[in-house]
Amino acid sequence: MTTDKLKQRLQKPKTKKGARLLRAREPQAVEVLKKALFLFGHNTSQVIKDVLADLHKLKWQESVKYTRKNDDVKPFEAGGEASLEHFCKKTDCGLFAVGNHTKKRPHNLLLGRMYNYHLYDMVEFGVVGFKSLGSFGCARCQLGGKPSFLFVGDKFETVPVLKLVKNILLDFFRGRVVKQLNVMGLDRAVVVMAAADDKLAFVHCQINLKKSGTQVPQMELKEIGPRMHLEVRRFREAPADLSKEAHKRLETKKKEKNVDIDTLHNKVGRVYVPRQDVDSMALTKPKGVKRKQREDREQRMGKKTRKPSAHETE
Template identity: 50%
Template sequence: MVAAIRVPKTQRARRELLKHAPKLVETGKKTLILHGTKTSAVLNSVLSDIYHLKRDNAVKYTKKNDNIRPFESGGESSLEFFSLKTDCSLIVYGSHSKKRPNNLILGRTYDHHIYDLVEVGVENYKSMESYVYDKKLAPKLGSKPFFAFIGEHFESAEELKHLKEVLLDLFRGEVVENLNLAGVDRIYVCTATSPTTVYMMHCALCLKRSGTSIPRMELVEVGPSMDLVVRRHRLPVESLKKEAMKTADHAKKVKNVTKDPVQGRLGKVYMPDQQVGKLALSNDIKGLKRERREAKKNKEHSKKQKVNPE
């Protein structure tokens, strides 16, 4: 039996559906954090730290989910359901088993369908609570991070190329046009130690006096830090990728109009050659129309006076 499609009947319901629909220009992505059937203490701490770093734009479920198998056919329907329910386009799913200990799956969705997946194992993990530092350096809500990807494997290994894209999408936050440098107060440093392993650490940026107008920058590790070992990854389907990569049409170019960073918008106006001593008058001038109307009325009035003398 096929379920009937519910059509919105009010304008408010239509507006809500449009909010959940995919857009050509995305300004920010919400993250959904889920637990598997079984998780370890290390994995619980990893998910908590990710939620803390994304707490301004994330949804976390602590209940265990039994029927989620992202890399198996039919096992991703629950992920798509939760993505639709919470309007999240980024997914972080943690599970633990003897075959794949401390397993972390990072995924993206498009139109609430699974777009791509990266499965990594977490090793040598250090939580944010294990670091001692000035609490003023803790990441603030709305702050933007820097990213540093070190190692040639990010350009040569297909797995790390894919992981780099997903990590950038996961931690970059809301897309903005103008940026205040005071809000860029942290950095993620990712070092490729092998074609399948990335050492990731999170640091705060401290500006120190240098005796010049340019301050000296120091890094203070605030956690978390971990080794991410790529186990499996699934690239997007070509048709879905083509649909997701659509961009907005460029504005129609206006002739003879340019933009200057100093003077702003500039335009060229072309005028015909003018001859000195001659003035071309148009018949559409309002003053001439008024004069013609008055002259016509005076002429008609004079005719009436001649025909009907007193």
């Protein structure tokens, strides 16, 4: 039996619960939560292990962490993404962070995204000057709080690589999508600064609200870690066909029949009117029409028309 037939056989649901689970794993129009998978590569340094541990704490209850090394996870090599896609599908994660260490690329951190459990895009960083959470002491953060991001530098809007980095970082730390958010829940801030040599400074701070004498409190930033400098090494953008499928918008509203939009963006509708018999309708008619109808009716009944008078014959 081939692999495709085996997948079709295994993915065919036999119960309603299995069908619901498969539908939940399909790409959704609105992603409420994206979980992240943290795992080690074929060789990992202690610095990268600490980086993944701190990032896993920032994504607490929204991530899965593997502690064993995985020799087959090599996303930038041909066929090296198969094992990564398998792990992401197994844990139902749309984001991943891979750490490895080589002589050519020391302290390597790889952040990326998945679409329909296929590798979408990713960026590789080199970690320099890392300072962990524990070195900054105790920090108080509310459960369920969401971090606010501050990107310093216009390169995040002009350089294509940094635009991709900004998009991935926002998607990675976005967390659960909510309709309403309490201001007190914004208790953390992540500052990402772009240097002249395209290196990035990643700083995680706590927001402290203090009295200011007005209704708007005074905000102060206190660094709580982790802190690190990131050097962009390699990156891979999303393929054209996969990007087109991922950006496809589903029509949530039903299309109205016989309704169009004209050139002035006005709503124009067409109304169906059945065929009507005007002759049988009780409408106001002129006297000439009534006389003609009366004469026709009298002829049909076999009656003669009235005789002319004496002065009319003369």
